[in-house]
Amino acid sequence: MTPLMEELLIAVVKVLVIFSVLLTLFSLMTYAERRLLAFMQFRLGPNRTGPYGILQPVADGIKLFFKEEVVPEGANRWIFVAAPGVALVTAFLAIAVVPYGGPVTVFGREVSLQIADPDVGVLFIFAVSSLGVYGIVMAGWAANNKYALIGGLRSAAQMFSYELSLGLSWVGVILLAGSFRLPDIVEAQAGGFWRWNWIQQIVAFLVYTVAATAEVNRTPFDLPEAETELVAGFHTEYSSMRFALLQMAEYVNMITVAALGTNLFLGGWLAPFTSLQSLGGIDLGLLWFAAKMLSVLFFFIWLRGTLPRFRYDQLMQFGWKVLVPVAVLNILVTAAVVVLLAGSEPEAEPVAPTEVGLRSPVLLAGPAGALG
Amino acid sequence: MEALTHHALLLSLALFAVGVAGVFLRRNVITVLMCVELMLNAVNLAFVAFSRSLGTLDGQVLVFFVLTVAAAEAAVGLAIVIALHRNRDTLDVDAFSLLKG
Amino acid sequence: MIDAVLFYAFAALALGSALVVVGQRNPLYSAFALIVTLVSLSAIFALLGSPFIAVLQLVVYAGAIMVLFLFVLMLLNVKPEGDPPAGKGVLRTAAFLLVAVLVAEVGTVLWRATARVPPVFDASPRRVAHLLFSPQYVYVFEATSILILAALVGAVALARKET
Numbered sequence: 001m002t003p004l005m006e007e008l009l010i011a012v013v014k015v016l017v018i019f020s021v022l023l024t025l026f027s028l029m030t031y032a033e034r035r036l037l038a039f040m041q042f043r044l045g046p047n048r049t050g051p052y053g054i055l056q057p058v059a060d061g062i063k064l065f066f067k068e069e070v071v072p073e074g075a076n077r078w079i080f081v082a083a084p085g086v087a088l089v090t091a092f093l094a095i096a097v098v099p100y101g102g103p104v105t106v107f108g109r110e111v112s113l114q115i116a117d118p119d120v121g122v123l124f125i126f127a128v129s130s131l132g133v134y135g136i137v138m139a140g141w142a143a144n145n146k147y148a149l150i151g152g153l154r155s156a157a158q159m160f161s162y163e164l165s166l167g168l169s170w171v172g173v174i175l176l177a178g179s180f181r182l183p184d185i186v187e188a189q190a191g192g193f194w195r196w197n198w199i200q201q202i203v204a205f206l207v208y209t210v211a212a213t214a215e216v217n218r219t220p221f222d223l224p225e226a227e228t229e230l231v232a233g234f235h236t237e238y239s240s241m242r243f244a245l246l247q248m249a250e251y252v253n254m255i256t257v258a259a260l261g262t263n264l265f266l267g268g269w270l271a272p273f274t275s276l277q278s279l280g281g282i283d284l285g286l287l288w289f290a291a292k293m294l295s296v297l298f299f300f301i302w303l304r305g306t307l308p309r310f311r312y313d314q315l316m317q318f319g320w321k322v323l324v325p326v327a328v329l330n331i332l333v334t335a336a337v338v339v340l341l342a343g344s345e346p347e348a349e350p351v352a353p354t355e356v357g358l359r360s361p362v363l364l365a366g367p368a369g370a371l372g
Numbered sequence: 373m374e375a376l377t378h379h380a381l382l383l384s385l386a387l388f389a390v391g392v393a394g395v396f397l398r399r400n401v402i403t404v405l406m407c408v409e410l411m412l413n414a415v416n417l418a419f420v421a422f423s424r425s426l427g428t429l430d431g432q433v434l435v436f437f438v439l440t441v442a443a444a445e446a447a448v449g450l451a452i453v454i455a456l457h458r459n460r461d462t463l464d465v466d467a468f469s470l471l472k473g
Numbered sequence: 474m475i476d477a478v479l480f481y482a483f484a485a486l487a488l489g490s491a492l493v494v495v496g497q498r499n500p501l502y503s504a505f506a507l508i509v510t511l512v513s514l515s516a517i518f519a520l521l522g523s524p525f526i527a528v529l530q531l532v533v534y535a536g537a538i539m540v541l542f543l544f545v546l547m548l549l550n551v552k553p554e555g556d557p558p559a560g561k562g563v564l565r566t567a568a569f570l571l572v573a574v575l576v577a578e579v580g581t582v583l584w585r586a587t588a589r590v591p592p593v594f595d596a597s598p599r600r601v602a603h604l605l606f607s608p609q610y611v612y613v614f615e616a617t618s619i620l621i622l623a624a625l626v627g628a629v630a631l632a633r634k635e636t
Contacts, residue, residue: 123532
């Protein structure tokens, strides 16, 4: 088969694998969140459906599947139906460029554990998360319900305010690695856990943690969907499968942010000590990545069980007046250090020009991510 | 010109023409602003197409600047629209004719 | 070959949604159609070998400017346009005529453009940045940041409630 068909086939296989892993992780996360929150609140959580309640997500799925789909009267039908789709597509597109491990040899071919690897790596994720705002705005507005509208607009404003500091926190990391590509950024952190970016860029790491929590609308920044404040915020009028899709979009966003944080700040698939990277010839990169990502997700759940939520004006003030200046300061200091340390060597003219046009992985990412 | 660039330029012309028609025909101020954005995007497309055809990166840099200026213009334009709405409670272009003849 | 298919698909999408922007009476639908146009244009930029500009288009235009438009439209609760008042027929025909003249003029020039194969083209962020921060453009770059500051202050001053 032609090289193009081979590439497409590999991309399709990757998409299917990652899609199924994501769905499983999504259902496990809903279960884990309820159980862990319950333990933190000194109660038990779901423990009836199946051993230790492990079949709870299955029960939830069946219930949501059979519930009646209601479209409110006066709601804009097209946009009401399209909004969860938009939210989900942008969530999956972002996951498409996150790497899970170093290159792996399968059937004699070198395959990277990443659906697409564009030159502009991290910027692509930034672009797609900017588009994620639309799913929420559309959902909030289309429902013809003032709570939903206010929730949607608040959530959108919160998302794009914290997106700015989110992006700025990445710039320090990009400066240190010298490249936008995620595998490059991970490789630049090689050499043991003290070389990971959470220490070298500690300010950026803290800014990222806060901004990422706000970006995915998690407590303590979950006012737009808080049950006690706005009925249910922008997804008030959604029921059954559409609600499930919106929830899935939120959890996939959370997983993306966790995976991205792992790659940018916690060393991706690198082991804390270089000797632990492979055991008996088998590369443990994927395991390390999974361990780190799951601990970040646990941290999100832990935050939810611990902190009260911010009031909306406190949230906006904090995002604009504290996080953005801190992130910009971090960039200034990092840039100054990088320039001073690099001395005054003239920058070499960059290397081989790439081939124009389609084979650009950005385009394979698009359909691949949208199918995912 | 090679086909891709040529057709990109034709698309740019088509989008620009649609934008011009929109500015003439629409009566809501915000829609007129959106048609102006459409024209700016058509120009961006032309810049990128020529940048590719000529092999220089000046087109890309110019698109970068057009993007920035368009953002600034959209912000100020929408602020003006909000102020207009506050004053006249309508967004019809025909309502803002105080300076007329 | 798949290059061409994707380009025509996105071009059709861009042109179609541009027509919706102009033809649709409800400004909110026009805004959504404009978002579709911007996203397809971004894809076309990527096809033309400019990944950096493609991503910037998504971040700035589709991700920020259009959100601004949507916010203003939703907060001002804009209603769909009614029928145009009598006497606007002249303006419509004049508009179509002028647009036809524009298309004819530019179209004849473009149609007869001669074939030219582009040299190998590398528009990666590193090279664009090299040019952007070179003495040729760095002053313009700094000036745009001041422009944005001016726009920021101006927008806040104009839109603020008189208290």
